[in-house]
Amino acid sequence: QVQLQESGPGLVKPSETLSLTCIVSGDSVSANYWSWIRQPPGKGLEWIGYFSYTGATNYSPSLKSRVTISVDTSKNQFSLKLTSVTAADTAVYYCTKGSGNKALDYWGQGTLVTVS
Amino acid sequence: QSVLTQPPSASGTPGQRVTISCSGTSSDIGSFTVHWYQQLPGAAPRLLIYNGNQRPSGVPGRFSSSRSGTSASLAISGLQSEDEADYYCAAWHDSLQGPVFGGGTKLTVL
Numbered sequence: 001q002v003q004l005q006e007s008g009p010g011l012v013k014p015s016e017t018l019s020l021t022c023i024v025s026g027d028s029v030s031a032n033y034w035s036w037i038r039q040p041p042g043k044g045l046e047w048i049g050y051f052s053y054t055g056a057t058n059y060s061p062s063l064k065s066r067v068t069i070s071v072d073t074s075k076n077q078f079s080l081k082l083t084s085v086t087a088a089d090t091a092v093y094y095c096t097k098g099s100g101n102k103a104l105d106y107w108g109q110g111t112l113v114t115v116s
Numbered sequence: 117q118s119v120l121t122q123p124p125s126a127s128g129t130p131g132q133r134v135t136i137s138c139s140g141t142s143s144d145i146g147s148f149t150v151h152w153y154q155q156l157p158g159a160a161p162r163l164l165i166y167n168g169n170q171r172p173s174g175v176p177g178r179f180s181s182s183r184s185g186t187s188a189s190l191a192i193s194g195l196q197s198e199d200e201a202d203y204y205c206a207a208w209h210d211s212l213q214g215p216v217f218g219g220g221t222k223l224t225v226l
Contacts, residue, residue: 035215044118045153045161045204045217058213094160102208102215103151103166110160 002026004095004108011114012089018082018113022095027106029071029078033098036069036080038091039110046091050098051078085115119144119216120205127224133193136221138205139186144216146186148208152179155202155220164203165190192223200225 008020022034033052039045049059049069059067063082071078082089093113097106121139128134138150152165163172165181168188180191188207192199205218 044220045206047215047217050214060214061212099166101149101151101167103149103163104153104161104206104215105163105166105172107160107162 002097002106004097004106006093006095006108006111008111008113010112011116012085014086014115015084018080018085018089018115020080020093020095020111020113021077022079022108023075023077024097025076027097028073029076030073032100033102034069034071034078035096035098035104037094037096037104037107039094040088040091048080048082048093087115089113090115118219119209120207120218122203122205122218122221124219125222125224127226128192128195129226130195130197132195133191134195134223135192136190136203136205136223138188138190138218140188140207140216141186143210144186144207145183145188147210150181150183150188151206152181152190153204153206155204157201161204195225197225199223 003025005023035050036048051057066083068081092110094110095108096104099105149168153161154164155161169181202220204220209216
C-alpha cells in the first residue's frame with residue numbers, strides 16, 4: 001500500500017521560505033510522477049508542480065518564479081520549497097502520487113501551513 | 117478562479133440519483149481524460165473516478181462519470197448519507213502541462 005506523509009513547519013513568517021518534505025513508502029519516487037497540491041482554507045484545490053520519473057519538472061505558471069520541487073531517491077522522498085511567502089500562501093499542502101494517466105491516485109493527509 | 121467550472125452546490129435525498137457537471141475547454145476536458153476526487157469533511161481528497169469512468173478498488177459502483185465534448189459529469193445513484201462531501205473534477209491541461217481542477221461542488225444529502 002502506497003503511503004505519503006508530509007512534514008515541515010506549520011508556521012512560516014511572511015517573506016520567508018516554506019519548506020515541506022513528503023516521505024513515500026510502498027512505491028519508489030524513481031517511478032511515476034509526484035506532485036504538490038494545495039488548498040487554502042475553505043477553498044478549492046490548486047496544483048503547484050510536479051516532477052516525473054523522467055527527471056522532468058513542471059510548475060504552475062502562477063507560482064513558477066517561487067517554487068522548487070526536488071527529489072532524494074536515497075531517502076525515497078521529495079520536497080517543496082516556496083520562497084517569499086505571503087498570507088495568500090496559507091493553505092493545506094498535499095503531496096500526491098500520479099499514475100500514468102495523470103490521475104492523482106494517492107494523497108498524503110495534508111499539512112496546514114500558516115503564513116503569519 | 118478555477119479553470120474548470122462546477123456548480124458550487126448540489127443536493128439530494130437518500131436513494132436519489134444526483135449529477136454534478138464540470139465544464140472545460142478543448143485544452144483540457146476536450147483533449148484529456150477526466151478524473152474525479154471526493155473530499156470528505158476534514159479529510160484529504162481521494163481519487164473517485166479515473167480515465168473517464170474507472171473506479172479504484174473500494175469505490176462503489178454507484179459512482180459513474182461521462183464526458184461529452186468539453187464537459188463531463190459525475191453521477192451518484194442510490195445516494196447515501198456518507199456521500200456528503202466535496203467533489204472535484206480534474207483534467208490535464210495541454211499548455212500548462214499540469215492538472216487543472218474545478219472549484220468543487222459541495223454535495224448535501226438532505
